Amino acid sequence: MNNQLKKNRITILVIFAMSVIPFVIAWFLAENPNKVKLGTNNGELITPPVTTQASDFKGYDAFSADNIKELKGHWILINVIGQGVCEQACQDGLYKTQQITLMMGKDIARIRRLALLLEPANPPLPKPWQEDARLLKAVPSQTLKDTLHHSIHQSEPGGLLIMDPLGNLMMQYAAGYDPYKVRNDLSKLLRISQIG
Known part of the structure; x- marks a missing residue:
């Protein structure tokens, strides 16, 4: 019992x-x-996404001005360059985005790279990046610049933003990000995307 x-x-x-x-x-x-970390993404989602217009980006040089229309309908890797001079962290960020696009293989045609110059200097970038034929350089409109300062945490150089084909800034990575993790996120986005 x-x-x-x-x-x-x-x-x-x-x-x-x-x-x-x-x-x-x-x-x-x-x-x-x-x-608790929800989701499987490695970057930080920008909530709500920051909507941009084509008029928010003005080509910095002749090459970029002629090809700025390439931003429409593509996934964009954006290196925000806040200071007048692109220091080592900024150059590392540009190098990483170059490597990420190469890692994307057959999806490389769906991706563009953009150096967004908040305070352009002369020259805006070191010589190798000025001659990069796949890197667009643009100056944001004052509205977009204000939005970036208030909505997005891009205080240190070398960070990364991802913009979708509709012009929404939707994901960000802090400086020192792992390019393989960005590639994984981007691969998932491209796989499920019905646009771009």
Whole structure:
């Protein structure tokens, strides 16, 4: 009889624990939302996405002005260059985006690269990047510049933004990002995208 009583008590405790533990976990996660990373993306989603217009980008040099229409309908990797001079972190970011596009293989035609010069200097970029035939250079409109300062955390050079084919800035990466993780995110986006 004592054995049966012990088994019954254990059963009641297990049932009680099974009904209480989920509520305790849910309460903990509600109080500490930063403890859980939702989704499989490596970059930080920009919520809500920042909508841009074609008129927000003005080609910096003759090559970029002639080809600025390439931004429409493509996925864009944007290196935001805030200072007048592109230092080492900025150059590393430009190099990484170049490598990411090469890693994309057959999807390379769906991607464009853009150096967004917030405060253009003369020259705006070091010589190798000025001669890069696949890198567009643009100056943002004042509206877009203000939006970038208020909505997006691009305070340090070398970060990256991703813009979708409809002109929405939708994902960002801090300086020092891993290009392989960006490639993984971009591959997923291109695989499920019905546009661009």
